[in-house]
Amino acid sequence: MTALITDFFAFPVSRGKVQLTWTLNSLDWHTLKLERVVDGGAPELLDKVIRGEQYLDDKAPTGSLNRNIEYRVSVEGLELPPFTAFTGETKRDPEAAEHAIGQRILLRKFGFPVALFSVKSTGVRCSCYNVVRGRSDLDDCPKCKGTGIAGGYADPRIIYMLGESREKKNVSVVEAGEIEQSDRVLWTNADVKVRNRDVLVTAGGGNRYRVESVEQGSIRESPTRQVVRCIDLNPTSAEFDLEIPPEMIQILQRQPGRSMAL
Secondary structure, three states: OOOOEEEEEEEEEEOOEEEEEEEEOOOOOOEEEEEEEEOOOOOEEEEEEEOOOEEEEOOOOOOOOOOOEEEEEEEOOOOOOOEEEEOOHHHOOHHHHHHHHHHHHHHHHHOEEEEEEOEOOOOOEOOOEEOOOOEEOOOOOOOOOOOOEOOOEOOOEEEEEEEOOOOEEEEEEEOOEEEEEEEEEEEEEOOOOOOOOOEEEEHHHOEEEEEEEEEEEEEOOEEEEEEEEEEEOOOOOHHHHOOOOHHHHHHHOOOOOOOOOO
């Protein structure tokens, strides 16, 4: 039987910031409690996340790389032992670290910028949220975009991606007639976790895609890459009107190899 939480990792992304990622093997709206333990001390509550799979600890203790910083994630309402991960655990494998550096260089040189809208995992539940069903009653709710949490998506951030395969055109038959949809497979590194239902925007804001599936690549349990399958958003989709700041649109218009800071 698959554990409720698997692939729990904690890795530093910059000074004082540690990215936590995990896989929640359930469609239920579980509330997860995140804690940090420094050098064997008392647990510190970081936050509570609703059905999420990532968290950025932006107040991580700095100092010696040898400090013992443990992270724990537990599920409220269930008598399960906490799942644990240690800072830098995914950076200890030399081959994985070298591979990660090579991928960043590859993306910097040949990748294209993408605005990533991550599905919110914390926040105020929308008025359309059905407690009994554990989800929104309106897939096209303008307030939460069908996610059940007010706002629906976090502010966009820039990541860099490359095409894994050529774009495919599929024709779907609906009540209004035939709709042509594009199916794309892209890849990026493991610095920022991409999840199902996230929205990707490319080409100056003109192309918008919804993430359908994400396949994680790793070297000896160290995450190194994500292969993302996505489909283009229908203009009538609730997520289609997500707004992008003007300065970010300028970044999206850049061509690969032009001052792309990862």
